[in-house]
Amino acid sequence: MNHWILAPVLLPAMIAALIVMFARHEVERQRVISILGTLALCAISVWLLMLAASGAIEVYEVGNWPAPFGIVLVLDRLSALMVLLTALLAIAVLLYAIGSGWDARGKHFHALFQFLLMGVCGAFLTGDVFNLFVFFEVLLIASYGLMIHGGGKQRLRAGVQYVAYNLLGSTLFLFALGAIYAVSGTLNMADLAQRAAEMPADEAAILRVGAVLLLLVFAVKAALLPLHFWLPATYSLTPAPVAALFAIMTKIGAYAILRVYTLVFGPDLSVMDGLVGDLLMPAALLTLIIGMVGILGSTELGRLAAFSAIGSMGTLLIAIAMFTPEATVAALYYMVHSTLATAALFLVVDLMTEHRPGAKGKIIPSPFHRYGGLTAALFFVSSIALAGMPPLSGFVGKLMIMDAARDSDLVWWIWAAILITSLIAVVGFARAGSSVFWKSAQEAAVEVPAHDDARQSESLALTATIDIIGAQVVVTELAGPIAGYLNATAGQLYAPAQYIGAVLRLEQG
């Protein structure tokens, strides 16, 4: 039993406690502890990825209770990838938050940040559905605190909406778990997979209800239409670094769908009869369309970024809804891309907002007092990434998804939706970019206002943003090796016998 699997959950929890206890009032000390902790998390997750890349499925039985009686944490290729992605995103976002001074605008930013990381890593690693619920709650309660960080009445009101929406989601989650437990008698994913496969058809109705309720819960997290209403207001009013970190939170919904509906309620399961894919696909297509049309219709930069997050979730869920190994490889690649691209756009939007004292986030011509050219270039690059244009990873991802859709019955729908919405996104970004940058350049430059003390180390914030964009370039350049790893990941997902064998210690494995 490898104890390091617990580290991505334990480390942020201890760091957070440390920050609260020993650095309550010193922002500088909080920053140091938080950065060191997140760097350690990065190192651990790289090591875990190397461990998982060998193809072995590592199981950690908490308290040494064997599954299905105890809680297990499971490290396979997918969880290792997601934990690494979280850690890398976290370090960039943390640097941005420090550089832009966002973390000093309220109390306890760093402690909440670490608790959020704990919840996210736990949700990726757990092998128990009820434990997934608990980790969802851990990350949600931290996210409530982060969302209203800095205060302001609009943000607080959006916070109330966000909390209310997620409490309803949690209630639904419990109803789903109750239904599943009532009929199967277990909540361990591997055990549940075995029992679902053996379930007689006449008892399967409640299981089916539970599975679809669970899908609804994950769809709320993933902002799938028609459950996406919470996202635009929340993301556009959230502090930018937090919104960038939230890019990984919508992916948790996607991850959970992928995990539960390949392992537990797999596509071959007779009681489900392809129900999940059939429900998910139209919703995902609509999500993509609404997201991209929303980009075109936004009057504020924050909402523009929020809608582009919805659009990229739509694309991702189209790939997931096909439930074939090829499509899943594409989905995983797009998931990595979309996390980075969405996060980068939120940070760029924040840079634009901060440097246009006249207009703030509105998409209207207004002069920049600094960094006009640089933010224009960054906005250009992240728009290209999100719209899925070459040469960045969004293009590769969309190409892989369309290639994988060739065998699907809905291939024309999928192709049409992806291609047309890409065009809409390009137009939307071009409209926003031209009115913010080009028309602003024609106006007379205003006098430079006094330097804002809160934003001391601009260069750090800029570096962090450029880092995330650079990471996308790396993901594009290394598409070959990454696709190799993702191929193996999809292979592991669609052969759940290995996972079940490892968790339940079955002899043949």
Added chain:
Amino acid sequence: MELLVASAIGVLTAAGIYLVLRQRTFPVIIGISLLTYGVNVFLFASGRLAVNLPPVLTKTAEGYSDPLPQALVLTAIVISFGMSAVIVMLALVAYLSADTDRIDMGAEKGEEN
């Protein structure tokens, strides 16, 4: 007993959903609380309803009541209690700073935050 428990869950959930659809934050919070009560009873019932039975199987026992849902309910109660406290505080602060306790934000969209 089945009828009583089932109708209790149904009534709690229906009342909760009705209140959640209201405009003001206070009824919404009460509605969410009712929903969590409903789901707690539901979780409790998912281990089958049993009276006067030991929680863990012994050699002499004729039957047993499933202890796992009780542990689940306990976790759910703690979490929902904490979450309710958070949303009450948040709603109060939002009300005091924005002078309105409407939960929808349609009217003032686009305002500076």
